[in-house]
Amino acid sequence: MAVRDRDRFSTATRIRALGEQTAARVYRSQTKRQARRSRLTGRAALLVMVICSLVVVLAYPIRQYVAQRAEIAELQREKEQARQRVEDLRDLKARWQDDAYAEQQIRQRLHYVMPGETGYIVVDPGAAEQSRTGLGAAGRPWYRTLWDGVDKADAADADAAVLSHP
Structure with missing residues (x-):
């Protein structure tokens, strides 16, 4: 021990x-x-x-x-x-x-x-020339511009009618 x-x-x-x-x-x-x-x-x-x-x-x-x-x-x-x-x-x-x-x-x-x-x-000479020749601002007769507007409106109405009817 x-x-x-x-x-x-x-x-x-x-x-x-x-x-x-x-x-x-x-x-x-x-x-x-x-x-x-x-x-x-x-x-x-x-x-x-x-x-x-x-x-x-x-x-x-x-x-x-x-x-x-x-x-x-x-x-x-x-x-x-x-x-x-x-x-x-x-x-x-x-x-x-x-x-x-x-x-x-x-x-x-x-x-x-x-x-x-x-x-x-007072008339602008350029505008007077256009009115004498019968051409509008776009260089075309006024009635052609009017008719194009009618065609566009008619086309828009036709498109709207097609879209509204199924």
Whole structure:
């Protein structure tokens, strides 16, 4: 027994025992860390799944919200343009109520003159040449341009009739 007691208190034995204890402690801490890591990894995976689910669930409503906000902004812009157009038309109507403005416009647009005045119309020489030859602005007779317009209108009506009847 004396050898055993002496062995127990020897430096080599103590160092070996300390090494074994330290190795056991390191092993236990690594297992705890690994267990903690695996738990955090599972939590992280769950968190990622929840976030992905929220993104998928909220993507469509958010897209709809943004589209509706854009549509609202467009409608407000159109409303403002319509309001401005109404104001312009009211101003024009008020101007036409003024006799002096109406007289001025009649003189300009219809080439009317007051009794006792002499009216003059200045003719462009190029336009006078075209009217003398009977050709319109496109270099063709006026009746040809008129007839082409009738043909185009007739073709449009025929296309509309074909589209409306199955």
